[in-house]
Amino acid sequence: MKKRMLPLGLLASALLAGCGDQPSGATSGPGSCGDAADLISSIQGAQARSPRTGSTVTIEAVVVGAHVDGLGGIFVQEEQADRDGDPMSSEGLFLQVDGANPRVNTGEVVRARGIVGELGDGNRSLTALVDLSDFRVCGRADELPLPALIEEAPLLPEDWEAWEGMRVEIEPAATVVGNWSVLDRGELLVALGGRQWVPTDRHPPGEAARQLASDQARARILLDDGNVDGGMPEQVAWLRRQPSGDAPLRAGSEVRGIAGVLDQRYGSYRIHVDGRVEVSHAPRPQTAPEVAGALRIATFNVQNYFNGDGKGGGFPTPRGARDAEELKRQRAKVISTLRGLDADLYALTEVENDGYDKDSAIAELARELGASRGRPREYDYIRAPGERLGGDEISVGFIYRTRKLEPVGPSAALEGGPFARGNRVPLAQSFEARDSKGRFTAVVNHFKSKGGCEEADEANRDRGDGQACWNALRVDAARALAAWLATDPTGSGDPDVLILGDLNANSREDPIRLLEEAGYARARDEGNRADYSYVWSGLSGHLDHALMSTSLAEQFREIAVWHINADEMTAFDFRRGDRPRAIDARMFRADPFRSSDHDPLLLGFDIAPPPPEPAPEPADEDAATPAG
Numbered sequence: 001m002k003k004r005m006l007p008l009g010l011l012a013s014a015l016l017a018g019c020g021d022q023p024s025g026a027t028s029g030p031g032s033c034g035d036a037a038d039l040i041s042s043i044q045g046a047q048a049r050s051p052r053t054g055s056t057v058t059i060e061a062v063v064v065g066a067h068v069d070g071l072g073g074i075f076v077q078e079e080q081a082d083r084d085g086d087p088m089s090s091e092g093l094f095l096q097v098d099g100a101n102p103r104v105n106t107g108e109v110v111r112a113r114g115i116v117g118e119l120g121d122g123n124r125s126l127t128a129l130v131d132l133s134d135f136r137v138c139g140r141a142d143e144l145p146l147p148a149l150i151e152e153a154p155l156l157p158e159d160w161e162a163w164e165g166m167r168v169e170i171e172p173a174a175t176v177v178g179n180w181s182v183l184d185r186g187e188l189l190v191a192l193g194g195r196q197w198v199p200t201d202r203h204p205p206g207e208a209a210r211q212l213a214s215d216q217a218r219a220r221i222l223l224d225d226g227n228v229d230g231g232m233p234e235q236v237a238w239l240r241r242q243p244s245g246d247a248p249l250r251a252g253s254e255v256r257g258i259a260g261v262l263d264q265r266y267g268s269y270r271i272h273v274d275g276r277v278e279v280s281h282a283p284r285p286q287t288a289p290e291v292a293g294a295l296r297i298a299t300f301n302v303q304n305y306f307n308g309d310g311k312g313g314g315f316p317t318p319r320g321a322r323d324a325e326e327l328k329r330q331r332a333k334v335i336s337t338l339r340g341l342d343a344d345l346y347a348l349t350e351v352e353n354d355g356y357d358k359d360s361a362i363a364e365l366a367r368e369l370g371a372s373r374g375r376p377r378e379y380d381y382i383r384a385p386g387e388r389l390g391g392d393e394i395s396v397g398f399i400y401r402t403r404k405l406e407p408v409g410p411s412a413a414l415e416g417g418p419f420a421r422g423n424r425v426p427l428a429q430s431f432e433a434r435d436s437k438g439r440f441t442a443v444v445n446h447f448k449s450k451g452g453c454e455e456a457d458e459a460n461r462d463r464g465d466g467q468a469c470w471n472a473l474r475v476d477a478a479r480a481l482a483a484w485l486a487t488d489p490t491g492s493g494d495p496d497v498l499i500l501g502d503l504n505a506n507s508r509e510d511p512i513r514l515l516e517e518a519g520y521a522r523a524r525d526e527g528n529r530a531d532y533s534y535v536w537s538g539l540s541g542h543l544d545h546a547l548m549s550t551s552l553a554e555q556f557r558e559i560a561v562w563h564i565n566a567d568e569m570t571a572f573d574f575r576r577g578d579r580p581r582a583i584d585a586r587m588f589r590a591d592p593f594r595s596s597d598h599d600p601l602l603l604g605f606d607i608a609p610p611p612p613e614p615a616p617e618p619a620d621e622d623a624a625t626p627a628g
Contacts, residue, residue, distance in 0.1 A: 030058055030113040033138035040078045040165075043116055046088040048123035048161055052116045059093060059129065060111040062141045064167040065261035065272055068101045070227030073128070075165050075261040075272075076110060077145045091145070092165025092261070094119070094128040095135075102135060106274075109138040119265070126264045127164060147259065153192040153219035160221070160269045163262045168271060170221075170258040173280075176251050177220065178538035179569045182243060183583060186225030186233045187270070189538045190255055193219050198466075198541030201506040201532070204513070205465035213466065220538060222270035223258065223277070234580060238273035243569060244586045248593070251535055251567040252282035284593060285563055288340045289529055293557035293604025295404065295433055298343035299444070299500040299544055300600035302334050302365075304394065306352040310359025317352070318393050321574065329574035329588065331368060333595035337564065338365070339372045340592050341602055344404040345431070347444035347500035349424075353395035356383045362397040369399065378402065382411050382429045390415055390425030396444040396501060398429055405431045408439060412489035418476035422448035426481060426501075430492035438607035440496035440552055443485065447474045447504045447511065467509050474504060478511040482518035496552035496607075499545070502598065506541045520547035523603060529560035533599040535567060544601050557604040568594040 031037070037060040045051040061082075065075035071094075078091040095112055096119070104110060113134040118125035147167040154160055170192070177196050178189030196216045199209035225237055238260075241247040260273040308314030312324050321327035338346060352361035362381045370378040382398040389395040390413070400407070408430040419425045428443040450468035453461065462469040485497055499520055505511040507522065516522060523546040524530065532540035548556060571579065571587045572594035579587075 030111070030134035033060065033109070033111050033136065035060075037111065039082060039084060040076070040091055040093045041084040041086060041089040043093060043129075044090040044127055044164065046086065046162075049118055049125065050116050050127045053118060055116050056113065056133075057116055057129070058111065058113040058134070060109065060138065061093070062145055063104055063106050063108050063110055064092065064144060065226070065274065066104050066106055067226045067261075067272060068097055068104070070225070071263075071265075071272075073097045074102075074104055074110070075167075075263075076112075077166050079109075079141065080145050088162050090127075090162055090164045090166055092163070092167070094126055094165050094263070095132065096128050096130045097132065097135075102137070104137060107140050107144060109141050111136050111138050120267070124264065124267045148262075150192075153215075159218070160262065161264075164264055164269075166262055167260065167274075168262045170271075173254040173256045174221070174258060176249060176253040176255060176282075177540075178535075179249050179251060182236060182249060182569060183571045183579065183587075184232055186227060186236050188223040188249070188255075189220060190223060190258075191216065191220040191538070195252060196220065196539050197532075198506050198536075198539045200466040200509050201541035202508065204508045205467055205510070209466045209508075216539070222268050223255070223260075224263070224270040224272050226260075226272035226274075228265055232579065234583070238276055239279070240276050241279070242586070243571065245572075245589055245591075245593070247279070247281055248284060248572070249279065249569060250282040250284065251538075251540070254280040254282075256280075282567065288342065288562045288602060289560035291558040291560050291602055291604035293606050294435065295345070295605045295607055296341070296343045297345045297347070297442070297498070297500070297546075297603045297605065298338075298341045298600050299347040299349075299502075299546060300337065300341070301349045301446075301502045301544065301596050301598035302351060303596040303598070304350050304352075305330065305334060305348075305361050305365065306354075307331075307359075307361045307364050310354075310361075310364060320352070326574055326576060329576075329590070330595075331364075332590035333574055333592060334365065335368050335372050336590065337562075337592040337595045337600060338369050338399075341562065341600055343602065344401040345442065346399040347442060348397045348399065349444065349446040349502045350394045351397045353388055353390070353393055355387055356381070362399070366399045382407060382427065384411055384425075384427055385413050389413055389427060390419065391421075392424050394424065394446070396424055396427050396446050398427065398442065398444060400431065404434055406434055408432050408492060409490050414480065414484045414489070418473055418480050422470065422473050423477040426484075428485070428490050430490040430494065433607040436607050436609040438496075438555075438609050439492055439494040440498060440555075440605075440607060441485075441488075441490050441492050441494065442498045442500060443481070445477075445481065445499065445501035445503060447477050447502070449504045467505070471505075471510060474511040475514060478503075478505075478514045482515060482520070495549055496555070497549040498552055499547040500601075501545070502543055503545050504543050506543065507545075512545065512547075515547050519550060521550065521553045522547050523556060523559040523601075525559045530601065531561070533561050533566060533601060534597070540566070544598055546601055546603055552605075555605050555608050557606060559601060559603045561599045561601055562592075563599050564592045565594055565596045566599045570594065570597075 061076035174190035304320035306320035453469035
């Protein structure tokens with residue numbers, strides 16, 4: 001063991017008793033700096049939990065992370081000469097400090113005696129030294145112990161565990177996959193190996209999807225500011241540039257130079273970054289993508305667009321903006337998105353279900369969209385058959401450009417059955433393209449979400465197959481929708497049908513596959529411009545879809561997704577929340593970015609003219625000549 005300097009201080013001296021059996025070779029007392037000490041590797045062991053839990057031990061090691069204020073302790077790492085050479089046993093340890101805070105700095109050598117414990121539950125816990133009976137600073141190390149160098153994603157779940165408490169460095173660039181808590185808790189979720197995908201967006205529920213989920217879980221890590229209980233940070237210390245419209249820290253951005261101590265806390269491995277990282281910010285798409293086709297159709301979840309009483313009052317509402325000022329901010333973002341899409345038909349979800357008079361939410365959106373283009377009457381909206389569309393607080397709706405489309409016949413709604421509760425009532429409307437006179441029927445949908453699992457009955461509980469809860473209800477909705485559309489509910493007499501909306505099911509899940517089996521083709525793009533529309537828990541996938549009948553698929557030209565929302569931090573949205581004014585002023589803009597949590601889909605079609613009327617059969621002249 002390396003010779004160490006004499007002790008410089010003593011923090012605590014309380015003696016402990018009844019702390020479990022001492023293994024062979026354990027130290028019998030605190031000793032002096034430089035005396036024999038328990039190796040951290042023997043305390044950590046090669047498993048998720050320490051083999052010496054409950055034992056009293058003495059360690060002497062180098063401070064690699066001083067986090068007394070933020071985490072209530074420090075991280076120490078064995079000096080290079082004292083490592084055991086086993087790659088599965090960590091050389092780092094967390095020392096939990098209670099009571100008076102020691103003045104300790106990174107690079108100092110400390111000697112401590114305490115009880116081996118696990119902070120956390122089950123196998124997701126941090127091995128630590130707790131209830132310290134002795135703590136002293138023994139001087140400074142000549143150099144810090146070498147960090148663990150991570151060159152690729154861990155190959156086994158226990159690989160992260162083998163570095164717990166140690167200083168680590170990630171050599172390759174890591175990709176930002178989750179940015180929702182940067183300004184809330186100073187955390188950023190990154191992954192080695194690029195963007196991560198919802199397994200059931202790439203594979204049907206089953207073994208392949210489970211394997212992808214497992215592989216991706218091992219490749220992700222949280223970057224943390226070392227202050228997990230400290231609340232909302234005004235500045236994230238490890239970022240050179242604080243998040244703003246110029247530095248949006250979108251999902252897909254790349255982070256380099258990650259170094260810090262590896263912790264396991266609240267069920268997640270995390271690195272408390274001890275320097276500043278380099279971020280290559282993924283660019284924002286300032287304009288909507290171009291799509292081929294004479295007719296542009298968009299589908300967009302407007303994330304609970306509620307407009308109070310439509311006259312500036314009526315707040316708070318059950319969802320959405322909490323007051324008139326937040327509605328103003330939300331309206332600016334949603335309208336800038338709709339205007340940027342420049343669609344001829346908008347299929348909207350999560351619109352307030354407050355009827356169809358001039359003060360309703362859907363009427364306001366149509367009016368404000370036209371006004372934003374200097375053409376107040378350019379757009380109109382479809383009225384449902386009844387005063388409201390079902391009994392949910394939110395509904396679906398259509399806004400259309402009157403010079404491009406003309407509604408044909410009345411709208412139709414599918415109520416009852418799987419749409420009585422949970423799934424929102426679908427709305428169908430047939431349209432005629434004014435240029436070609438061709439017709440098609442569009443139906444906008446919003447199936448039950450994957451949330452609220454605690455309320456799910458046995459049929460709808462989460463079965464662990466990646467489809468989450470309420471899948472059975474979504475399957476019933478898909479089945480009922482296909483059967484209803486087969487009856488031509490709008491009476492169009494035309495086979496061209498387009499299913500749009502937020503189906504809350506990923507591309508390879510049961511509801512989507514059922515609709516495909518019923519003869520509807522999901523709109524795809526070979527240029528990969530429609531690769532995802534939603535990011536949840538760091539996983540990208542499709543919840544928003546466009547599926548079409550075989551006849552309409554022949555008139556389909558292109559699909560793209562405008563990635564303005566799913567990759568963005570929630571702090572860019574319209575809510576003022578509890579953020580300091582300085583942060584809100586830096587984040588909010590009346591632009592499309594984070595106008596919702598879903599990205600809008602944009603499709604292009606060339607609607608074919610109707611087939612010519614068959615020529616009348618020629619008259620039989622002989623039959624028409626009287627006998628004579």
